[in-house]
Amino acid sequence: MNTLNFNHKLTAAFVFLLWIQVGQAQGQSRQSPFPENMIQNTIQNSTKNSRSNGLKKVGIGGQSIISLNGNWEFKQGNKRSDIAVPGEWAMQGFEVSAGEIVTYIKKINIPADWQGKRVKIRFDGLSSHAVLRINQQKIAEHEGSFVPFEADLSNQLKPGENILEVEVSALTISDILACTSQYAAHTVGGILRNVTLLALPEMNIADLRIETDFDPKYKNALLKINAKVVNEAAAPLDGIFSLRYTLADQKGKTVLQKKITLNALAPGKDLISKQEFKVLQPQHWNSDIPYLYRLHTELLQDGKTIQKNQQRVGFREIAIRGNELLVNGKAVKLRGVNRHSVHPLTGRSISKDLEYQDAKLFMEANCNFIRTSHYPPSEEFLEACDELGLFVENESSLTWINHHASPIWKTWDYKDEKFLSVMMNANLEKMQAAINHPSVIIWSLGNESNWSPLWQKVQDAVKVFDPSRPTAFHDQCWGGFNNLGSKADIANYHYPAANGPAATDTMSRPTLFGEYAHLSTYNRRELLTDPGVRTAYQLPLVSMYDSVYQHKGNLGAAIWSGIDDTFHLPDGRIVGYGPWGALDGWRRPKPEYWGMRKAYAPIQVKNPESPKIKNGNLILSIENRYDFISLNQVEIEALVDGKRVQVNGDLAPRSQGEIKIPVQKNTKEVYISFTAPRGFVLNEERILIEKNKFRIL
Template sequence: MRKLLIILSFLYFGQCNAQDSLHKVIAQFAFETPRLSPKPQLVPGVAISSISLSGNWKFNANENNLSKAGNIRVPGEWVMQGFNVKKGTPAYYFKAFSIPADWIGKRIKIKFDGVSSHGIVIVNGKTIGEHEGSFAPFEFDITPAVKAGVNKLEVIVQCETISDTLACTSQYAAHPVGGILRKVTLFTLPELNISDFFYTVRFDASYTNAQLLLNSNLSAETATHGNATLSYILKDASGKIVPLKNSQKNIEVFNYQKTIPVNFSILVNAPKKWNSEQPYLYTLITTLSFNSKIIQVNQQKIGFRQIERRGNQLFVNNHPIKLRGANRHEVHPLLGRSLTPELCKRDVVLFKNGNCNYLRTSHYPPSEEFLDACDELGMFVESEASLCWIQHGASPIWEKWNYLDAKFLPFMVRANVDNVLAGRQHPSVIIWSLGNESRWSPLWERVNTEVKKLEPSRPTSFHDQCWGGFNNAGSKADLANYHYPGFNGPAACEKDKTRP
């Protein structure tokens, strides 16, 4: 008996030490939020500020050889276009593009809205950067590598990498999901530019007037000193300018500053609210001036919408909501996981006609075009990060891998940060889903913390296992989820009075 107690004590303290070590590693983990610039509407001095690179590209499924490359459509899956790429090997995309002469002397960025699942970007033979993770936008500065006139772009893509495995992307689709799945865009910016922007809405106690909280970063990509101004114009749906008492923020820029946070609040009297029944959208125009000269103008749709969690209810604009909806995959019999804007909008119309007011983007972030349609037509969205079945029986890899291994944390955090950065401009997004049907752990707790730090105005949700259990690993997300509940599901959910 004494020997058994000694063994059990050793195992207990061993587990405690392992847990302490895991928590220490997680606490020491540092993550830098990637840049995802708002695309400019106007950059004075250039004829056009952005160029689409979508369309026909060259593609080689076997080797880095342009002379033996065939034609492929971007965006698109390679499997859906008749190409087979051997597992564990990359495929090669090639594209020639021209830089307008009036872009020289400015910053030049390239943005990919989704590459599955690992991409390396090369411009004129120079490696610019790489990204791991499908269905999420990312950007690189290519200024040092480009020249006026014709340039050569190469993208080395490999599917079924670590992010694909953690998301069960190809497993779920029942085929290798590989390719440049979403649009590719070049755009130019001034040397001092708006590198980040998002907004939140806070109504007063009567939910009549609202504070429009504007959060921006200015980036000085070369040493700059002077006076910058951010000014804002708000237009209603008819194009009429909304009177604003205070709509300008002055900022002094110093040579040593690379990134300058700018937070500003504007009072808007009695704005029309956005909800799924009345999806009213305003247009916000942001103008950046430097030393009294306009250098950048941005334009975007916004909705006045506030989300709150009170006990076990979810409120939008002070009204409790009941979500009626479905899971939605971006899928088409001929296009696979790469849909056109028209198909995205048609999906929203179909669900609206089916009396749905809510869609969960299982199991990855949706496209910008889909969220635009949800904003316009009125559809609540739970935007899900590209993570699925971590320590779940449906994913056989966890028979070999340890779901508590901290080496997975950077990929889990990046998948969620990418999701938030892609969707936080859209009033239709009301919930951040951390991932699908996985087992809660200290890693997920850190993920939840990072999401709340980055974007606290929306609640987080977590699908903590399924099949015979509900929140059976202690999820700390804001919203609880019960999948496949059966007849007793509502009664089981009612036991949790602390969260929806």
């Protein structure tokens, strides 16, 4: 299958990283159109002695991982205080000015059984520039926010207590190009996400790439696994090393187990083991039934496990055909919302429980798509989306480049090559961290920016890094001020008029309305005097999304926005861009949330105000907007004057038909609801009957 031609089927759900590095590889390597090491060097240009890594290591016996979350010492000038990690410093009462460097300090004791292992530290996200020191020796440096990076501490550690220092500054170049702090109306700085210490054997699995590739009938699949193994020992290691892969279904039953003997590996060298395994009739992963397998990967030395990793795997494949996006061979329609990582009291640093709650609340509002505006999400959020069946557009931390909203571009040249490494790094590190998640179906290069030759270079690198997913770029694909010829795979338009969906049918690419249906936010006086504005939001939204659904070229749309972006600073000020969410910051649904659920319901009752009564049945016209499941997989409950009646229905995905509900001549009320296979109510209607006239509540 041709992975580079988007007129043909793309191979696989989450393709392996194209390794453009010096080192040995098992099997033939793919050729890159870029100079040798270009991509890896681009990352390292702003991540000195650190590296991005998406591999989740699982310790043997639970002893190889230590969380460093909790209280740290915070040094600002001559003042020392305690600070919570993860967390924004501003949300904890610390004011740090531009150019100022503050230091996070943590005493760490290395367990005795870690002796002889490689000790790494992993930061899941930090804003925006960091210098790492251990025992006053500089270890690594990293520029960029909301992306994981790790560094090796081994050579500088000593027995007993060690002092870890992280020097952090905000408002650096990556913050400016992302408008991170400008957008949040306060300085977003600090260690925002988890910090972890981990110990690895000297021979270890450094990275893992997983790809699934279906046959033309989408019946059987290949599981492709690419493991990067490194020898970080100073001297040759004894023994025979091998990899063992075990794929298990949701009940824990082994579907596949294979053992691969590795070639000998000299100290300081690495290899890539590329394997393909046939899996017969795997369950598909999609937004309606997100079936996940679990892949256990073990590194063995003379048959004994010395490292293991576990990774959830979803069998799914993405393709673009004309102006449609296909998942597992079927065109999909995205019912979406934009989502910020935010809480009023903790800002851009939120808990694992809240990450899951957000995904669940949007699923229950009938969303099947999240755009992660305007930076990459956490690992925990992506895991929730994998589990709950939410498609994700993973966006890089780049926004408003040469946009009037960012005043810096009045003096800076947005085509200046000096910005390329930061733009490249923001994309590639994000991808490396998230590439194995089946929920991620689109890579967004950046938000509301002017296309330039720099973006074209980023686009080219992204397509080499992962040819299996399409790219998006949030400009205006027609008639907009920043419509400068984006070459992303998916066209974008923000805030289309009512005729916008029809215009997409003339596009050669799928067209996504990356932002639309903005909630009422800035008309504060009207909201205070007429709260019905919030309830009325449903009416035009239903009409607009009906049009989105009807037009083939319209991939879907994402409401602006999902959650209020407001920050309650400790000094009493409330800042942020606005209370524009269908959920408030405390995750309480607003009236617009229920309007979103109604508009996005995949089972629609088309005639609740004008049904027919014939031969003792109330006849409702039903539309099944699911992409993958039939109506007979949905639980239907019907009550006639409060008494349950039997109702059957079976409609294929993307089809229309009728449901008949037995009624009496004197029936006064009919209630019908539709419940998803995952147990939440999709849609419901209450119809009052008065003298053969109908009214809905």
